[in-house]
Amino acid sequence: MxxxxxxxxxxxxxxxxxxVHIGLTPNFGGIGGVYPxxxxxxxxxxxxxxERIGLRIRVLDGTGTPLRDALIEIWQADANGFYNSPAELRxxxxxxxxxxxxxxxDMETGLCSFQTIKPGRVPFGDGRLMAPHISLWIVAxxxxxxxxxxxxxxxxxxxxxxxxILARIEHRVRVPTLIAERQGDAYIFDVHLQGExxxxxxxx
Amino acid sequence: xxxxxxxxxxxxxxxxxxxxxxxxxPALTPDYKTSVLRSPQKALLAxxxxxxxxxxxxxxxxxxxxxDDDLIHNFAKPGESAIGERIIVYGRVLDERxxxxxxxxxxxxxxxxxxxxxxxxxxxxAPLDPNFGGCGRTITDADGGYAFRTVKPGPYPWPNGxxxxxxxxxxxxxxxxxxxxxxxxxxxxxxxxxxxxCPIVRGIRDKAAVETLIAALDMQATIPFDARAYKxxxxxxxxxxxxxxxxxxxx
Ligand SMILES: [Fe+3]
Numbered sequence: 517m518x519x520x521x522x523x524x525x526x527x528x529x530x531x532x533x534x535x536v537h538i539g540l541t542p543n544f545g546g547i548g549g550v551y552p553x554x555x556x557x558x559x560x561x562x563x564x565x566x567e568r569i570g571l572r573i574r575v576l577d578g579t580g581t582p583l584r585d586a587l588i589e590i591w592q593a594d595a596n597g598f599y600n601s602p603a604e605l606r607x608x609x610x611x612x613x614x615x616x617x618x619x620x621x622d623m624e625t626g627l628c629s630f631q632t633i634k635p636g637r638v639p640f641g642d643g644r645l646m647a648p649h650i651s652l653w654i655v656a657x658x659x660x661x662x663x664x665x666x667x668x669x670x671x672x673x674x675x676x677x678x679x680x681i682l683a684r685i686e687h688r689v690r691v692p693t694l695i696a697e698r699q700g701d702a703y704i705f706d707v708h709l710q711g712e713x714x715x716x717x718x719x720x
Numbered sequence: 721x722x723x724x725x726x727x728x729x730x731x732x733x734x735x736x737x738x739x740x741x742x743x744x745x746p747a748l749t750p751d752y753k754t755s756v757l758r759s760p761q762k763a764l765l766a767x768x769x770x771x772x773x774x775x776x777x778x779x780x781x782x783x784x785x786x787x788d789d790d791l792i793h794n795f796a797k798p799g800e801s802a803i804g805e806r807i808i809v810y811g812r813v814l815d816e817r818x819x820x821x822x823x824x825x826x827x828x829x830x831x832x833x834x835x836x837x838x839x840x841x842x843x844x845x846a847p848l849d850p851n852f853g854g855c856g857r858t859i860t861d862a863d864g865g866y867a868f869r870t871v872k873p874g875p876y877p878w879p880n881g882x883x884x885x886x887x888x889x890x891x892x893x894x895x896x897x898x899x900x901x902x903x904x905x906x907x908x909x910x911x912x913x914x915x916x917x918c919p920i921v922r923g924i925r926d927k928a929a930v931e932t933l934i935a936a937l938d939m940q941a942t943i944p945f946d947a948r949a950y951k952x953x954x955x956x957x958x959x960x961x962x963x964x965x966x967x968x969x970x971x
Contacts, residue, residue: 524816524955528929529744530906531752531920532891535839539829539891542855547838550794550853551785555827578757585841591776591899601775602731603897616777638771651772653902658754660745660923662904666772684767710761719739719764720773720900 529661536587536655541620556589556618559632563612566595566633570702571667573628575621575654578710582626586656589618590630590667592649597636606639634669640680647675647682654707664718667705670697690716734960735769736900737816745923752919753880773900779825781859788857791830791870795853802852804833804871806947809907809935812864813894816958820864824956827857827893828868835874835886844876869947875914887914887921896956907952908934 537545541554560568571590575583592615593599600609600616609615613633621628637645647668654663668676676682676695685691693715696703707715747759787794792802809828813821831837831854834846838854852871860866873888889906896902908915915921915934924930932955941949 522818523958524814524818525743525929525932526739526816526957527894527903527905527932527955528924529903530891530924530933531755532893532904533906534841535829535837536891536904538837538839538854539827540893542853545839547795547853547855550855551788551857555779555783583758589902591772593772599771599775600777601897602778603733603775604771605731605733606771614777640770641768646770646772649772651899653899655904656758658752658756658758660747660749660752660755660759661741662902663760664900664902681765681767681770684765690762709758714760714762716762716765717760719741719766720769 531657531660532587532655532662534585534657536585536657537620540587540618544620554618556614556616559614559617559630561612564633565610565612568701569632569634571630571632571650571696571705572702573630573652573667573705573707574626575628575656575707576709580711582621583656584621584623584626586621586626586628586654586659587618588621588628589616589653590632591616591651591653592632593635593638595633595636597638599638637675642680644678644680645675647672647679649679652707663709664720665707665715666694666718667703668695669703670695685716690714732897732959733774735774736898736957736959739957743926743929745925749919749923752923755923769898769900774898776897776899776901777895778823778897779859779895784857784859789868791852791854791856791868794856796851800851802832802871803849804852804874806869807872808867808869808941808943808947808949809890809952810865810867810941810949811935811952811954813860813866813896813954813956814864815896815956819958820860820862821896821956822860822862822864823897824860824864824866825857825895826860826866826954827855828870828890829855830870830873830890831876833871833874835876846874846876872909875912880919884919885914885917887912887918892954894954894956898957898959901956903954903956905954906933909950910934910937
């Protein structure tokens with residue numbers, strides 16, 4: 517027998533359940549006074565560099581009904597394409613930008629809104645530039661393991677056309693599921709959990 | 721603030737090990753009915769991590785309040801405390817290589833001792849405890865260690881089958897150092913007969929995987945005449961070494 521590889525197994529995921537707000541956005545969930553603010557609620561301040569944009573995201577189930585108990589986290593580069601992370605070795609990110617945000621879907625409408633900036637381009641492993649994008653992570657009751665996808669921008673057609681991740685989508689009719697439509701200074705993005713328009717989710 | 725501030729360990733920048741999806745519950749677990757309409761059915765798009773997945777937010781201790789790791793007191797009126805079995809939950813956050821993950825933000829939430837959540841959508845008969853909110857958080861130390869105080873949550877019935885009860889559990893949200901390590905899971909308690917009947921737990925197909933979510937009663941870590949202790953280790957995806965990565969810019 518060969519030597520054993522002493523690796524551990526990742527802890528298995530379990531659903532965030534219907535009461536995820538208690539843990540991750542307690543002020544929104546009606547539990548005040550424990551944390552001063554909900555983590556990730558604000559990504560910007562007056563000095564943040566970059567174009568201000570809004571994101572209006574909904575998550576729809578297999579019947580087209582918006583989830584009203586989901587939670588979305590986003591992770592994105594700053595205006596120059598740098599991440600605010602110890603693993604970012606290319607340069608210093610904008611100290612006035614969080615790069616990370618967290619918002620619940622509205623309990624009535626299912627709408628989830630972020631105020632952020634348009635991210636810069638980030639290089640792929642081989643040095644080519646990826647198109648501007650925002651990474652999404654979605655949890656909710658009924659979702660057994662957090663869903664990972666990306667939001668790309670409808671007004672970046674040229675960059676999108678050369679994006680190495682979008683290029684890997686075999687069924688080209690599915691590419692638009694990752695592209696948010698610009699409306700004024702906001703982008704509209706519907707995430708379809710299943711059905712004809714099912715969003716491309718990632719295993720990365 | 722970098723997690724390793726004050727240490728001379730260089731930040732790691734390798735891609736994460738591939739996730740073993742057969743160890744996790746699949747998206748579709750029909751006995752957990754809500755998953756039926758909320759589960760993606762098409763194949764996932766697989767690709768090796770890019771900078772967008774290798775990096776991730778890291779949180780400094782400055783966000784923590786004094787009572788964030790004490791659910792017995794963080795919502796209670798001065799001089800009062802939450803009702804229930806007093807426990808300490810402690811353990812380590814490790815990665816698949818067995819390396820402690822320092823600076824990992826853990827957030828946890830749970831029902832009160834009677835099995836009731838402080839949430840407007842929870843209408844269970846059990847009463848709210850005026851001194852219990854149900855949320856807490858902490859950040860792991862240099863070895864990945866963490867601990868918090870709480871009361872043992874009660875089991876509760878939920879609308880799925882005609883008579884399904886969740887085992888006692890604490891929900892955990894974990895940040896490592898990369899967006900691809902993001903994980904939400906639940907901790908169960910050693911000896912609870914409801915664990916093996918629960919449709920959410922049973923979505924995990926491998927019994928050995930379920931067992932990694934069951935905290936062990938650790939009488940050596942109890943505080944006599946105060947609280948019993950449960951040990952719960954959490955494992956996040958490991959990182960490949962980046963020494964020989966084929967990256968033209970030397971990243
Ligand atoms: Fe629960």
